[in-house]
Amino acid sequence: MKSKRLLQRRSLGWFVAVCMFFTLASSIIGANAAENYTLTLEIENETEPGDLDCGTLALTIDGNSVETDDGSEVYYGNVTVGDTLVVTATAKPGYTVYWEMYDVDSSEVEGQTVRFDMPDRDVIVTAIFVKDLETPEETELYQLEYEQVLTLPVNNKYPVEDLSLSLAELSELLGIKLVGDAGSEIDCEIASSDNYSAELFDELGNYTVTFRVIFNEESYTGSVELEIVDLKPPVIDSIPELYLELENEAAAPKTIEALGALFAASGLDNYDGVVELIYEIEECAFEDIDWTVEGVYTVVIYAEDASSNSVEQLVTLYIDIAPAVEDVDDVEDEEDNDEQPSGGGVGGDGGFFIGGRPGGNNESKPEEEVEILDTDVPEGDGGWDEQNPSEEPAETVAEEDDGEWTAIPAEEVPAGDFTSLPQTGSMMVQVMMLLGLALVGTGALLRKKH
Numbered sequence: 001m002k003s004k005r006l007l008q009r010r011s012l013g014w015f016v017a018v019c020m021f022f023t024l025a026s027s028i029i030g031a032n033a034a035e036n037y038t039l040t041l042e043i044e045n046e047t048e049p050g051d052l053d054c055g056t057l058a059l060t061i062d063g064n065s066v067e068t069d070d071g072s073e074v075y076y077g078n079v080t081v082g083d084t085l086v087v088t089a090t091a092k093p094g095y096t097v098y099w100e101m102y103d104v105d106s107s108e109v110e111g112q113t114v115r116f117d118m119p120d121r122d123v124i125v126t127a128i129f130v131k132d133l134e135t136p137e138e139t140e141l142y143q144l145e146y147e148q149v150l151t152l153p154v155n156n157k158y159p160v161e162d163l164s165l166s167l168a169e170l171s172e173l174l175g176i177k178l179v180g181d182a183g184s185e186i187d188c189e190i191a192s193s194d195n196y197s198a199e200l201f202d203e204l205g206n207y208t209v210t211f212r213v214i215f216n217e218e219s220y221t222g223s224v225e226l227e228i229v230d231l232k233p234p235v236i237d238s239i240p241e242l243y244l245e246l247e248n249e250a251a252a253p254k255t256i257e258a259l260g261a262l263f264a265a266s267g268l269d270n271y272d273g274v275v276e277l278i279y280e281i282e283e284c285a286f287e288d289i290d291w292t293v294e295g296v297y298t299v300v301i302y303a304e305d306a307s308s309n310s311v312e313q314l315v316t317l318y319i320d321i322a323p324a325v326e327d328v329d330d331v332e333d334e335e336d337n338d339e340q341p342s343g344g345g346v347g348g349d350g351g352f353f354i355g356g357r358p359g360g361n362n363e364s365k366p367e368e369e370v371e372i373l374d375t376d377v378p379e380g381d382g383g384w385d386e387q388n389p390s391e392e393p394a395e396t397v398a399e400e401d402d403g404e405w406t407a408i409p410a411e412e413v414p415a416g417d418f419t420s421l422p423q424t425g426s427m428m429v430q431v432m433m434l435l436g437l438a439l440v441g442t443g444a445l446l447r448k449k450h
Contacts, residue, residue, distance in 0.1 A: 038122040041068065041075040041087060047095075047131035054129040055091040079118045088113045089127045100126040140180040144188075144213060144220040147174045151227045155201045156270040164198030167191075167211070174224060178215055188213045188220075204228055204271075204307075230271045230307035238265030238301060241316040252291035259286070260301070263315060267303040278302040282314070295319045 045054045057074045059066045061083050068074045079085065089097040089112040099114050101107060102124045107116035114125065150173055155163045165173070171189040178186040193211040200207050206227050213220040242263055246252055253259040260279035267275040281289065282298040289297065297317040304310040 035081045035120075036078040037081060037118065037120060039075065039077060039079045039085065039118065040073065040122070040124045042124065042126040043074055044126055044128045045131075046128050053092070054095050054131075055089055055097060055127065057127055058088045058090070060086045079123075081118055081120045083118045084115070085118055086113065086115050087125055087127070089129075091129055094132050095129045096132055097127050097129050100128060140182050140184060142178040142180050142186070142215065142218075142220070144176070144222050145179050146176040146222060147224065149225045149227065150174060151229055151231075152201065153231045154204055154228050154271055156232070158268055158270055158273050161270075162198065163201045167193060167196065170196070170211075176213060176222070178213070178220065186215060188215060191219075200226060201228060204230060230269075230305065230309060232270045233309035233311040234267045234269040234272075234275045234303040234305050236265060236267050236277065236301055236303055236311060236313045238263045238313065238315060241318065242299075243318045243320065245320045245322045246291055247322045249291045252289075256280070256286040259299070259317075263299070263301070265301055265313075265315075269303075269305040269309075271307070272305045275303050275305055289319075291319065292321070293319075294321055 041057050041059060043052055043055065043057060045051050048054075057068055059068055059075055061079060063084075066075065066077075091097045091112065097112050099107075099109060101114070101116070103119060103121045104116050104123055104125075105119050107114050109115075150170075152165070153163060155161060167190040174190075176188050176190065178188055180186075190211040191214045193209060195207075196209045196211065200209075206225060208223055209226055210221065210223045213222065244262070253262065256279045260277065265277055267277050269275050278301070280286075280300045280302070282300055284297075289295075295318075297319070299315050299317050300312055301315060302310065302312045
């Protein structure tokens with residue numbers, strides 16, 4: 001009996017011991033599980049997200065180095081609560097790092113290193129690398145370079161034409177640029193000017209213009225000498241050729257100026273207005289022209305303005321000799337009836353014609369003479385009646401007995417002193433009337449006798 005109780009006591013003791021063991025083990029395992037949480041280290045490149053080769057991370061836990069991996073997720077593992085963690089970032093040249101931490105109670109950041117104690121929760125630490133701005137080069141000293149003198153045309157006055165350049169156009173003409181002491185060149189435009197305006201182009205002369213150029217918030221000042229000049233030559237307006245028909249040498253122009261006046265030329269300059277024209281004969285001197293011989297000459301018309309801008313124009317002179325006319329009356333008939341050549345007429349002294357180039361209807365033709373016949377005959381009343389002056393015989397009209405009129409051929413008319421028949425019709429009427437009166441009188445006498 002006593003053995004049975006002892007056995008029961010021993011069994012109960014073993015059971016209590018086993019229960020206590022499992023209870024203690026469970027508490028130990030639970031305590032250990034509660035003290036370990038996950039730590040995650042990450043790398044991000046904010047400037048170029050696809051490039052993670054921007055830096056590295058190093059991790060120590062309670063002073064012991066822990067191996068890390070390359071890539072975005074540098075470390076992933078369990079860390080005991082309370083352990084001291086030190087994460088150090090090494091940025092590649094040109095990058096700077098800053099930190100983002102989730103669920104960390106407190107941390108110390110010094111440069112590229114962050115320190116904290118592992119809390120009782122999972123922690124994510126992200127090292128964000130940012131690319132530095134390009135390191136500015138050392139400040140370069142610049143000097144303004146451009147053309148010091150610029151020649152520009154004056155405004156046209158004849159006709160009026162305004163001329164001016166914008167500051168941008170002026171900058172291009174001057175070739176303004178900034179040249180650095182390191183050799184760099186920068187094309188620039190004028191930003192402003194206090195004394196540049198369109199009125200500078202209205203008068204000839206020299207003008208000093210100051211201007212400013214702005215670059216990198218720095219102002220550069222320059223000045224240029226503008227020469228406003230007349231660069232345009234005059235314009236000559238005249239007929240391209242002259243046809244001169246002379247009756248005799250005395251009718252020829254006496255001077256080169258008189259010949260030039262026949263071209264009706266004029267010279268006009270854009271700034272000076274009307275300019276003088278100078279005439280020359282290209283083949284010979286004016287005095288050597290033989291006006292009695294037909295010929296072709298080249299006349300040079302030359303013009304120059306006050307600014308020495310010159311122009312010349314070549315025109316052609318044709319000299320022809322007019323046919324001689326003996327009768328003055330015939331000449332007057334020619335002047336009244338002939339058409340003058342194009343571009344000219346009879347000279348004031350009747351000495352020459354001015355016209356177009358030969359080849360047209362330029363020659364004068366006298367009128368054909370018309371024979372005037374004396375065909376006027378006296379009428380019964382003593383007046384004159386103009387008869388048909390043609391070569392065909394005239395037709396004379398006579399009256400028949402029936403009182404109608406008919407034409408009698410001229411060849412049947414009796415010869416007489418006149419080229420036309422007398423008025424026989426009216427004479428026949430008078431004879432018939434007298435005959436009738438005689439018959440009436442005779443009848444009356446016969447009635448009285450009876």
